[in-house]
Amino acid sequence: MKVLLLGGTGEARTLAGLLTAEGIEVVSSLAGRTTDARLPVGEVRTGGFGGADGLAAWLRDHPVDLVVDATHPFAATMTAHAVAATRETGVPLLVLRRPGWTPGPDDNWHWADSATAAADLLRDLRTSRVFLTIGRQGLDAFATTGLWTLARCVDPPEPRPTWCTLILARGPFTLTDELAILREHRIDVLVTKDSGGPATAAKLTAARRLAIPVLVIRRPSLPIGPEVVETVRDAVQWVIRTNHSSSS
Incomplete structure (x- = not known):
């Protein structure tokens, strides 16, 4: 099984390590905007795809079983491109988004x-x-x-x-x-x-x-369509479950 993992977040790095430990091949894609970025385990590609069409072309040229978007909650453009590209190519997509912050009673x-x-x-x-x-x-x-x-x-x-x-x-x-x-x-x-x-x-x-x-x-709204989880653990379970479903 091979997964394209979008994002240089801490959750993306953790997810790459856990999926690799499960024997799943991971290609992590980083935007490359941050110097000296912390790299995840496994294969890493850096730089944009050239929009939704470019990502769709990459998916055709580099077949993967799943795409996980673990980009920053404010990376709305990349998420929109991932939704469009996976819809066009038929590759399952999961969006991993950590929960937002909520104010407490003493916050202003x-x-x-x-x-x-x-x-x-x-x-x-x-x-x-x-x-x-x-x-x-x-x-x-x-x-x-x-x-x-x-x-x-x-x-x-x-x-x-x-x-x-x-x-x-x-x-x-x-x-x-x-x-x-x-x-x-x-x-x-x-x-x-x-x-x-x-x-x-x-x-x-x-x-x-x-x-x-x-x-x-406020963070931008997520596009309608892909399944969304909030934790790395749930993302790992989704990948494993989706893999089992597709191979049965």
């Missing part, structure tokens, strides 16, 4: 549908010192807020922004680290994407401790 969260909407909402929150933890894509939406801004990214945006203070760092981050950043820079609002997962959740706890409001960008 505000929601926005996009980076642009979040930047507009900042003006209504009457804040002055912003901590952006949305990655490098979408930063430009905040360039004209007029607010002092600290932005944290894994890799530097190109061109490097001059309107904000930039921190280059890769998670996971500890609660102690996040509290130190918020205090040192006197942050009064945290902006993040609803990425979910524990690797970068400490900033939410830190904001709660310091009574700092959090502006959360």
